[in-house]
Each structure stands twice: as structure tokens, then as C-alpha cells.
Amino acid sequence: MEHVVIIGNGIAGVTAARHIRKKSDKRITIISSESKYFFSRTALMYVYMGHMRFEDIQPYENHFWKKNRIDLIEDYVDEVDFQSKTLKLLQTPPIHYDQLILATGSKSNKFGWKGQDYHGVQGLYSKKDLDLMEQNTRGIKEAVLIGGGLIGVEMAEMLLSRDINVTFLIREKTFWGNALPETDSNFVTQHLKRHHGLTLLFEEELDEIIPDDSKRVKEIKTKKGKIIPCQFVGLAAGVSPNVDFLKESELEIDKGILVNPDLSTNQKDVYAIGDCAQFKTPINDRAPLEQVWYTGRMMGETVAQTIVGNQMNYKPSHWFNSAKFFDLEYQTYGRVWSELKENESSFVWKHDKDEVSLNFVFDKNSKEFKGVNTFGLRLRHELFEKWLTEKASIQEVLQNLKTANFDPEFFKSFEKDVVDAFNHQFGESVKLAPKKWWRKLMLDKV
Amino acid sequence: MGTTINYSIAGDKTQNLNVTQKLGLTLASISLFILLLTWLTGLTLTPNWLFLGILLFGFSAGPVLYAIGTYKGLPAGIKNNGVYFNSLTNRGALGWIGAIILTLFYVCLYWYGDWFGDGTGAKGANEGTVALFDPLSQILRGKPADKWFLYGTFYTIAIVFLGVKFMYKYRKNRYHFIRTVVVMFSQLVLAYMLPYILEGLNANSGGYYSLNPVNSWPLNSDFLTGSRIDARIAPENQPLGVGYMVWGIILFLVVTPFVTYLVGKRWYCSWFCGCGGLAETAGDSFRHLSDKSIKAWKIERWLVHSVMVFVMLMTVAVMYSYFAKSEFKLMMYFPAWVGYSLLFGLLGLAVLLFLFLYIKGKGKSRNFMLVAAVISMVMIVSMLLSYLGNNSQAFGVSSNTIKKGYGFFIGAIFSGIVGVGFYPLLGNRVWCRFGCPMAGYMGIIQRFKSRFRITTNGGQCISCGNCSTYCEQGIDVRAYAQKGQNIVRAACVGCGVCTSVCPRGVLKLENGPEEGRVNDNPIIIGHNGHPTLRM
Numbered sequence: 009m010e011h012v013v014i015i016g017n018g019i020a021g022v023t024a025a026r027h028i029r030k031k032s033d034k035r036i037t038i039i040s041s042e043s044k045y046f047f048s049r050t051a052l053m054y055v056y057m058g059h060m061r062f063e064d065i066q067p068y069e070n071h072f073w074k075k076n077r078i079d080l081i082e083d084y085v086d087e088v089d090f091q092s093k094t095l096k097l098l099q100t101p102p103i104h105y106d107q108l109i110l111a112t113g114s115k116s117n118k119f120g121w122k123g124q125d126y127h128g129v130q131g132l133y134s135k136k137d138l139d140l141m142e143q144n145t146r147g148i149k150e151a152v153l154i155g156g157g158l159i160g161v162e163m164a165e166m167l168l169s170r171d172i173n174v175t176f177l178i179r180e181k182t183f184w185g186n187a188l189p190e191t192d193s194n195f196v197t198q199h200l201k202r203h204h205g206l207t208l209l210f211e212e213e214l215d216e217i218i219p220d221d222s223k224r225v226k227e228i229k230t231k232k233g234k235i236i237p238c239q240f241v242g243l244a245a246g247v248s249p250n251v252d253f254l255k256e257s258e259l260e261i262d263k264g265i266l267v268n269p270d271l272s273t274n275q276k277d278v279y280a281i282g283d284c285a286q287f288k289t290p291i292n293d294r295a296p297l298e299q300v301w302y303t304g305r306m307m308g309e310t311v312a313q314t315i316v317g318n319q320m321n322y323k324p325s326h327w328f329n330s331a332k333f334f335d336l337e338y339q340t341y342g343r344v345w346s347e348l349k350e351n352e353s354s355f356v357w358k359h360d361k362d363e364v365s366l367n368f369v370f371d372k373n374s375k376e377f378k379g380v381n382t383f384g385l386r387l388r389h390e391l392f393e394k395w396l397t398e399k400a401s402i403q404e405v406l407q408n409l410k411t412a413n414f415d416p417e418f419f420k421s422f423e424k425d426v427v428d429a430f431n432h433q434f435g436e437s438v439k440l441a442p443k444k445w446w447r448k449l450m451l452d453k454v
Numbered sequence: 455m456g457t458t459i460n461y462s463i464a465g466d467k468t469q470n471l472n473v474t475q476k477l478g479l480t481l482a483s484i485s486l487f488i489l490l491l492t493w494l495t496g497l498t499l500t501p502n503w504l505f506l507g508i509l510l511f512g513f514s515a516g517p518v519l520y521a522i523g524t525y526k527g528l529p530a531g532i533k534n535n536g537v538y539f540n541s542l543t544n545r546g547a548l549g550w551i552g553a554i555i556l557t558l559f560y561v562c563l564y565w566y567g568d569w570f571g572d573g574t575g576a577k578g579a580n581e582g583t584v585a586l587f588d589p590l591s592q593i594l595r596g597k598p599a600d601k602w603f604l605y606g607t608f609y610t611i612a613i614v615f616l617g618v619k620f621m622y623k624y625r626k627n628r629y630h631f632i633r634t635v636v637v638m639f640s641q642l643v644l645a646y647m648l649p650y651i652l653e654g655l656n657a658n659s660g661g662y663y664s665l666n667p668v669n670s671w672p673l674n675s676d677f678l679t680g681s682r683i684d685a686r687i688a689p690e691n692q693p694l695g696v697g698y699m700v701w702g703i704i705l706f707l708v709v710t711p712f713v714t715y716l717v718g719k720r721w722y723c724s725w726f727c728g729c730g731g732l733a734e735t736a737g738d739s740f741r742h743l744s745d746k747s748i749k750a751w752k753i754e755r756w757l758v759h760s761v762m763v764f765v766m767l768m769t770v771a772v773m774y775s776y777f778a779k780s781e782f783k784l785m786m787y788f789p790a791w792v793g794y795s796l797l798f799g800l801l802g803l804a805v806l807l808f809l810f811l812y813i814k815g816k817g818k819s820r821n822f823m824l825v826a827a828v829i830s831m832v833m834i835v836s837m838l839l840s841y842l843g844n845n846s847q848a849f850g851v852s853s854n855t856i857k858k859g860y861g862f863f864i865g866a867i868f869s870g871i872v873g874v875g876f877y878p879l880l881g882n883r884v885w886c887r888f889g890c891p892m893a894g895y896m897g898i899i900q901r902f903k904s905r906f907r908i909t910t911n912g913g914q915c916i917s918c919g920n921c922s923t924y925c926e927q928g929i930d931v932r933a934y935a936q937k938g939q940n941i942v943r944a945a946c947v948g949c950g951v952c953t954s955v956c957p958r959g960v961l962k963l964e965n966g967p968e969e970g971r972v973n974d975n976p977i978i979i980g981h982n983g984h985p986t987l988r989m
Binding site: 019027030031048050051054057058059060061064065066067069169171199202203204301302305306309310312313320321322323324325326328330331332334335337339362386387388389390393414415416417418419420445446447 | 470527534537540626627748912913923933955957959963981983985
């Protein structure tokens with residue numbers, strides 16, 4: 009029986025394993041040094057905040073793996089011998105593979121800051137990081153976070169839930185400025201500022217971490233010379249592929265493991281998926297590295313097909329993503345770049361009191377809908393996927409906004425205001441259609 | 455590898471209470487003290503209206519103040535910080551103490567009412583705790599209180615004021631706001647005030663029957679008991695009695711199936727029902743304690759449907775015995791053979807319906823239809839033998855014995871002690887999930903013939919587990935959401951909390967055409983290479 013070995017039990021590796029099992033009888037082994045059972049990485053914050061226990065963020069019951077004949081090994085892969093197709097592990101005897109899937113994920117970026125290895129300084133990516141953070145933050149009063157992105161805002165929410173005051177150093181002029189347009193970024197900032205104990209410092213960078221006698225962080229100095237006392241420093245300046253153990257091997261690596269469109273690497277029968285994979289040629293409008301839950305899942309689905317003999321290239325559809333900034337929900341469908349492209353125009357609608365904001369991007373000339381950022385209002389993925397595929401116009405999207413709304417029943421409706429504002433701003437006459445059953449709309453042709 | 459870290463040492467916020475929280479706790483503690491004092495010592499406090507006032511004020515204002523202190527100044531949003539660090543909500547010492555006190559309260563209520571001083575004084579006057587409630591009872595229904603009046607008052611206060619807490623906790627969420635207003639209204643007006651006021655107006659002078667218009671059969675398992683039927687048609691109780699009789703029949707025969715078809719069982723379970731009302735308000739802090747395992751789901755299906763079948767069987771048995779009595783009051787309207795025909799006819803129809811569903815059905819669950827048909831046929835045969843043998847017991851056992859058994863095991867132990875007493879240990883919906891026959895009945899409709907479902911928003915799920923954790927009914931919502939599958943489950947009471955706690959906006963409660971409601975082979979969209987053929 010062929011043996012498929014997967015290194016890494018995150019969403020990418022586990023999805024691959026599940027889909028291989030669905031379509032084949034191959035022997036499947038997942039190796040992870042992080043935890044025996046798969047858990048949702050994005051949910052680690054909720055364990056720290058006391059919303060859930062660690063076992064609650066494990067999507068499958070423990071008997072699932074045995075039932076589906078997926079072997080789990082809790083160990084660290086020290087070395088891969090691609091010639092003899094053998095993995096050397098720290099504690100377990102070597103393992104032979106017929107096909108190898110590398111799904112090793114990421115690690116937090118450390119940019120060589122002075123003092124980055126003192127006690128109380130850490131990133132947040134893995135289960136071990138969470139355990140460390142639990143120990144590092146016990147009983148402390150002040151923390152500093154470096155990097156204004158999603159992990160940073162998660163860490164801020166976590167620390168605030170334990171009554172720890174947070175100073176957030178953000179290199180850019182606005183929050184998550186490399187991903188969000190300025191207006192959206194400001195909207196998020198406005199929400200963040202409503203939370204007591206959180207101080208945002210824009211255009212500030214870390215200069216140096218200063219320890220006390222026990223080599224524990226005591227304070228930090230910013231590039232502008234400001235001294236901030238703190239007992240914890242969270243490094244949240246992004247992540248990079250976790251591939252150090254492969255650096256010496258014949259595997260072709262740039263930032264991540266270089267892969268072809270079918271996720272294969274330069275080594276025979278070796279594939280890379282998820283955070284650690286870097287496409288040699290970017291697909292569509294996508295970045296070569298996409299460290300997101302959804303892309304990890306989709307790559308897992310894809311590689312499984314290839315492994316079971318149904319050769320397949322990675323074909324992500326339109327971009328989508330979501331996040332939550334404290335209490336502010338965010339979803340995006342299609343592309344809303346931080347800077348508008350030359351041919352693009354945007355329509356922004358905001359309701360400050362109810363904390364709802366929509367940012368639609370469309371082609372200036374053809375009026376083709378390109379993407380939307382939505383804050384504080386949920387939108388239906390299916391319809392936007394359809395509209396993007398069929399190149400619907402901005403007018404058509406807005407006209408059907410009531411049907412695209414995914415908020416719970418009885419929630420306040422803003423669609424009329426949105427459409428009125430659009431008509432006013434662009435001299436259009438879009439007529440808001442009454443809400444209909446969304447699946448009916450799915451059948452309409454654009 | 456795999457160090458175990460205890461996350462529950464740090465961050466217990468109960469250490470730093472603010473002034474409002476302290477005030478709320480003080481008021482509630484004073485009330486708890488008065489309750490325990492009168493309960494345990496039998497002391498009769500005078501003047502009773504003053505102590506009743508303090509007692510009720512503390513139990514109502516206390517929790518509301520505590521909630522204000524907890525949530526004030528925070529932006530609207532999900533407030534689950536520290537739920538698993540808190541001794542009360544994480545099966546810690548406080549949780550156990552709470553469960554024990556609640557359980558003892560129920561034990562006394564059901565079997566040792568005199569501990570509360572119910573009619574223990576001279577000439578049957580009240581003493582102790584119950585005596586405190588006399589003034590309120592006099593106002594509402596013109597007679598002294600009893601232990602059930604005490605219980606009803608506590609129950610209503612819990613729903614109304616912890617309902618205020620719930621609305622404040624989920625403020626800006628209009629689904630929760632509206633449904634909680636309805637639940638509060640249903641309990642306060644329909645289940646509490648209306649019945650007591652009608653009682654005060656002698657609506658029950660011709661015999662007792664439930665005056666709560668939302669207490670539907672089969673949850674109200676007594677509805678078709680002979681004595682209740684007699685009470686409803688007694689001349690003294692007209693025209694109200696017959697009105698309740700007709701409404702009660704319409705409620706379970708027409709309203710329940712039809713509304714459940716339209717919007718799911720939530721209209722009852724999390725909008726109008728008293729048990730559900732208490733679970734949604736007082737029980738909200740314990741919703742995460744429900745068991746999400748597949749094993750628990752299996753137990754749930756067997757248990758809830760067994761209780762449902764049992765109630766139906768019991769109802770047939772008591773009705774049969776009722777018609778077998780030579781002087782049943784309904785005889786004024788029709789003779790016994792009409793009643794018998796009705797019973798045999800209904801059971802016969804049920805057999806046909808089950809067989810029809812068995813033949814038409816798909817999948818494993820259709821076998822249950824066959825089981826149901828067989829049970830119904832056995833009932834018909836047994837009843838027929840009794841009828842031919844001139845026996846007044848439908849199934850060879852006294853219907854009174856069946857009723858008593860049900861009252862003890864299901865009514866008291868299951869719905870009371872385990873159902874509410876164990877809130878802090880097993881979660882707030884144990885009765886609704888594992889026991890309630892009404893939930894079983896509506897669950898079948900909701901699963902097989904309804905417009906209700908929870909829709910999953912495309913590919914946005916990140917498998918975080920908040921939805922499953924905070925599902926009071928123990929549904930593993932995530933298992934569906936991460937596959938992009940609609941959630942169509944008999945157990946769902948439509949509380950909507952899964953959609954609230956979802957950080958990615960994935961879930962939505964919806965009523966819509968049945969087509970495509972059950973999607974067993976979902977495709978997660980956003981991936982053109984998604985393997986559409988699933989195992």
C-alpha cells in the first residue's frame with residue numbers, strides 16, 4: 009500500500025488527508041510536533057480569552073482519526089532525505105514515504121530587533137506560542153504590540169480581556185494599511201479606539217527592547233525615542249514560511265517552498281501546500297504566498313486530487329476573506345486594493361453610529377463590479393461569487409443588495425440609504441429591488 | 455511534547471468587581487438570605503409584604519445591576535470573556551453549589567412542600583417562605599399562596615429580569631431583543647398573570663385545568679386526562695373551559711405543525727415556551743456546557759423520541775379509560791363509541807401516515823417510520839383486545855399508574871431536577887433536548903417538512919468552534935458550517951446564538967423554499983478546483 013506522509017496538521021495538511029481518504033485506501037500519516045490533534049489556529053485567541061477550552065477548537069472528535077485510518081505522529085521532522093524518500097524524526101524511527109506533502113505552516117517574523125529574544129517577547133502563531141503567552145502575561149499590567157495587522161489586533165483583544173493595557177506600535181500611517189484602503193482603515197481605527205486600555209501609536213517602530221536584571225522585558229524604546237514600560241512584547245509583524253529545517257536540502261526554496269501550479273515541488277512525489285508554499289508563477293491576481301486559512305484549505309483539496317491520480321492544478325476562484333477587529337466584523341469579496349487601480353472607482357457608504365461601512369470598487373468606465381469591503385454588515389458569499397464570475401455591474405449589485413444581505417433576521421436595514429447615496433454621488437438611478445429568496449437570484453443571468 | 459497549561463488560573467474577573475456589580479450581588483444575596491432563612495428555619499417573617507418586597511426586589515434588581523456593571527461602557531458585541539475561567543460557568547465550586555441548591559429547591563418543591571411552610575400553620579395557613587407570597591397571591595387571585603404560586607413567581611422573575619440581562623448582553627442584536635421581549639411577555643402575561651387572574655375570577659371553580667394558553671400538548675401531558683376534560687366542560691367553567699379545550703386542540707393539531715413548517719420549532723422553543731424561556735434567560739450563562747459529542751446526539755434521539763412516544767401512548771391510555779367510564783362528562787355531547795372510534799381512527803390514520811412515510815422516505819431514518827407504524831399497530835391490537843374484553847385499561851396497565859410514573863420520572867426528576875437543577879452542570883437545555891415531548895414532535899416536523907434552516911455563508915468558515923461551543927442544544931454546528939452545509943437538525947431551537955458568536959459572519963437562520971434546504975453534498979464555493987463529488 010502506498011504511504012502518503014503529511015508534515016503539518018494544520019488546515020492544509022488535514023484537508024489533504026481527509027480528501028485523500030475519501031478517494032483512496034492509501035496509508036496516510038500526519039506528523040506534527042505542535043499537537044496531536046488538529047485544531048483551528050485562528051481560534052487560539054478564544055482559548056486565551058476563556059471563550060472556549062482547547063478541546064473546543066478541535067474540529068473533529070478524537071475518534072475521527074482512527075475511524076478514518078489517518079495515523080497521527082506527534083514528533084518533529086529533523087531531516088528529509090528526498091533520494092531514499094525517508095524522514096528522520098527526533099524521537100520516532102525513520103519513516104519511508106511514497107508521497108510527501110509539506111504543510112509546515114508559518115512562523116512569526118523576527119526582524120532582528122535588538123532584544124527580541126528576551127523573556128516576555130514573543131509572537132503568536134502556534135499552540136506553543138499560546139502556552140508561552142499564558143505564562144508570559146500572567147499577572148502583568150502593560151504590553152506592547154509591534155505591527156498593525158490581524159495577529160496584532162487579535163493579541164490586543166486577548167490582552168485586554170485580561171485587563172492588560174496595550175500600546176500598539178503601527179509602522180504605517182493607518183491600521184493594516186497595506187491591505188485596507190485608507191477610509192476603511194480609519195473606520196477600523198475608530199472602532200479600536202472605543203476600547204479602553206488600548207493606545208495606538210501610528211508611524212512608530214520598535215527600536216530596542218530593554219530588559220531588567222533577569223533578562224525579562226522591562227520597557228521598549230521606539231524609533232522616535234519614546235520609552236514605554238511593559239512586561240510583554242508581542243511581535244505581530246507578519247509571518248513567514250516555516251521551512252528552516254529544509255533549507256539545507258535539495259528542495260527549491262525562496263521565501264517558501266517553490267511550487268508549480270499543481271503544488272508539486274522540484275523533488276519527485278513531494279508537494280507543498282498552505283502557508284509554506286510559494287508559487288513560482290502567481291495565479292491570477294494572487295500573491296505568490298497567501299497565508300490564509302481558506303487558501304490552505306483549497307490547496308489541501310487540490311493536492312489530494314493529484315495524489316489520488318486525478319491530476320489537478322490549484323484553481324482558486326475570486327478572492328474572499330474575513331476577520332473580526334474586536335467587535336467589528338469584516339468581510340471582503342473580490343478585490344479591494346489598498347490603493348485604487350487606475351481604471352477603478354470606489355463608492356464608500358458609512359454609518360458611524362451603527363458602525364457599518366461598505367466600500368464598493370468598480371471599473372470607472374464599464375462599471376463592472378470589482379470587489380467590496382464590508383464592516384459591521386454581513387454579505388452573502390454565493391451571490392458575490394456569482395456576480396464576480398459573471399462580471400456584473402455595480403448597479404446590479406447595489407440593486408440586489410437586500411437579497412445579498414446576510415445579517416440575522418430583524419436587523420436594521422441600510423440598503424435604501426446605500427443606494428440613495430450611490431445615486432446621488434454618481435448621478436445614477438439604481439432602483440433597490442425588494443428582497444427575494446437568494447437562490448432565485450442565483451439562477452438569474454446577468 | 456504537548457505541555458499542558460492551565461488557562462483558568464489567570465483572568466478570573468470576579469476578583470475585581472466594580473461598585474455596580476457589588477451592589478447587584480448585595481441585593482441578590484439579601485434575597486437569597488431571606489429565602490434560605492425562611493426555607494431552612496420555617497421562620498415566618500412579618501410584615502410579610504415588606505419581606506416579600508425585599509425578596510423580589512433583590513432577585514429582580516440584583517441581576518440587572520450586576521449585568522449593567524459587567525457590560526456597561528463596553529461596545530456592543532460578544533461578551534464571553536472568561537466564561538471558562540469562571541467557577542460558576544465552568545463547573546467549578548460555585549457551579550456545583552448552585553446546582554445543589556437548585557436541586558434541593560426542586561426536591562422540596564415536589565415532595566416536601568411543607569418545608570416552605572405550604573399550609574403548615576393553624577387552619578392550613580401558610581408559614582415560612584410561602585407565607586411571604588400571600589399578599590401577592592391575594593392581589594392576583596384573591597386567595598393565599600401555595601408552593602406552586604411561589605415557584606411560578608420565582609420562575610417569572612427569573613425570565614423577566616435575567617431576560618433584561620440577556621438583552622443588555624446582546625444589545626444591538628435585534629433578533630435577540632425581539633425574541634426576548636416575546637419570551638418575557640409570554641411568561642409574565644400568558645403563563646403567569648393571565649392564569650392567576652382567571653383563577654381569581656373562579657375560572658377553575660368547576661375543576662382544575664391549565665389556564666396557560668401556550669402550554670401545549672404533548673408538553674402539557676395532562677391536557678387530555680379525563681379530569682381535565684371534565685373540568686373544561688363543567689358548566690361552572692363556561693365559556694372559558696370549552697374555549698381552552700378548542701384552543702388546545704387547535705394549538706397542537708393545526709398551529710404547531712403549520713407554524714413549525716413556516717419558521718421551525720423556534721417559534722415555540724425560544725419564543726413562547728416557559729421552559730425554553732428560562733433556558734434562554736436564566737440559563738444563558740450555562741449554554742456552553744451542553745455535550746456536543748456524536749454519542750450525546752445518539753442518546754438525544756433515542757431519549758427524546760421515547761418520551762414523546764410514551765406521552766402519546768399515555769394519552770391514548772387515559773382517554774381510553776375515560777371513555778370506558780360509564781359516567782364521563784363528555785357523554786353530554788357524544789356517546790362512548792364516538793370516542794372509541796376517534797381513538798381507533800386516529801391510531802389507524804397514524805399507521806397509514808407512518809407506512810406512507812416509510813415507503814416514500816429515503817435513508818436510514820425511514821426505518822423509524824416502520825417502527826412507529828408497528829408501535830401504533832400494537833397499540834390498536836392491544837386496545838381492541840381490551841375493548842372486546844370489556845376491560846377499562848387500554849394496555850393492561852392502569853392509566854393512572856402510567857401517569858404517576860410519568861409525573862415522577864419525567865415531570866419531576868427529568869424536567870425539574872435534571873432540567874433546571876443541573877443547569878450549571880449539564881447546560882441549560884437538557885430537558886428541551888433529551889426529554890421534551892413537544893420538542894420531539896416539532897423536531898420531526900422541522901427535520902422533514904419545514905422551511906427553516908441555518909444557512910452557511912459560502913466558504914467563510916474557519917472551524918473556530920464558537921458556534922458549536924455556544925449551541926445550547928449540543929449541535930456540532932461547525933461540523934456542517936466547515937463543509938458549507940446547511941444545518942437542518944431536529945434539535946435546533948433557533949436561538950440564533952451561533953450566528954451571533956460567529957466571528958466571520960457565516961451563519962444565518964432562514965426560512966425559505968424547501969428546495970435545496972437539505973444539501974448533503976455541499977460544495978464549498980470560492981474554489982474552482984473543489985472536488986464536487988464527496989464521499
